[in-house]
Amino acid sequence: MKFAENLTHVFTFGEDHILLDVNSGIVHQLSPLAYEMVQFWRQSGCDLKELPASPNLAAALSAKAIDGSQDIAGDIKEVCQGLTELAAAGMLMSEAPELENYRFPKDYVVKALCLHVAHDCNLRCRYCFAGTGAFGGDRSLMSLETGKKAMDFLFEASGSRKHVEIDYFGGEPLMNFPVVKELVLYGEAESRRRGKELKQTLTTNGLLLQGQILDFLNEHDIALVLSLDGRKEVNDRMRPAIGGQGSYDVILPHFKETVEARGGDNYYLRGTYTRFNKDFYEDIRHMVESGFDLVSVEPVVAQPQEEYAFHEEDLPELFRQYDELARYYVARARAGKPFTFFHFNLDLNHGPCLPKRLSGCGAGHEYLAVAPEGTLYPCHQFVGNPDFAVGNVDKGIEKPSIGNNFRECHVLAKEKCRACWARFYCSGGCHANAWNFNHDLKEPYDLGCELEKKRLECAIWIKAKEA
């Protein structure tokens, strides 16, 4: 058995050596000797069973690898035997011939909608993909009638699927709170009547999150995504109010009250980092040390001419920041003060099945966005682009070819992804990013790929430290 690059990923984090078997998702932690032997196996091109007798192996091993060994020949043999056993058990160099001709089920159902209840906003965030809330059109609010039709469409289009989801989005959805409130109640009643489990989420900048609005969202168990970018100067540079003043001093107390009122659960504090804060680890630390245990911070996605956009030369610094964050994550957990970082969430024993990993985010077929007037789009980032309008809440899907196209752009249909070790974790990346940067749904956004792979290495390392 020869080493196959497209079936494995080997990496080092600090002093720890990790080997991922890509198809099975099985992760092995290696001793320095096992790591150097795997690297020799990889670089020499020899067969695994020839490894112990290879005349060049001993010379290739460092002092660190053989340090403390009483019987180096025996240890080498043990490593080879271990690797051979893992391969025989389908946990190393595993093949997945079923994927060669894998076909998705013919019929699919919609299971989530992003309701754009407000194409208006009370902030003027500089990086907003929604064009400060209006998505390139007029500022508008969704009517209750349109919202109810959207919900009915979801319940009908979800078929026999039990779990369905609604996200109230914008713009700033709380600028249309009377409609949100009625839709939450309608969703609860209709889901009960139809035997569905409905999860409702709301993404907010927090300016209006107080008083009766907060009480209602807490009483109805609405999951909240709370937008804050970290330290005051970082947040206020990118997230000013309409008059240009910062938003941090207004929002932070609202978020603290919100999280306390819901017992520290069912929310994410969600930020964006840009080229202006390449030291974003400090922003995440600021969030955690301000009392927020559930955080999610992502890199801005922006065209390269924007001054806050990332470039390839920024990657080494961003990688160092993720390394720092991973070490901080482990240190906090060991000190009994754990926190959750969304992109380090990785369940290696109960993660999604491969069919789910192949289908990706579901945009265009399982997941749709609804504009205020009722037009359906593949996801929130395509809203306002008439070329991607797939239908409306009155008539349903009118252009199934668009959804089918998204569905066929799965991870194995993308040339760059097919041989990538992270293919079953990122599932091919974001369709909107691929379109916005490359005008090709099958051509992933490179910078996003590199950052995703780094986050994944950190997440796997954390799991190894926890094991």
Next chain:
Amino acid sequence: MSTKHIKTINKQNLVKTISSGGCGECQACKTSCTVGNQVCRKE
């Protein structure tokens, strides 16, 4: 496997989920979509 040189840290084998998975009942960022950090409701 747990030996002096190789420690396997998880047991879920994704290849086996090709036939056992796909029920579709599965579910912060809005810009960095990832699937691997989800959890299977059934499992």
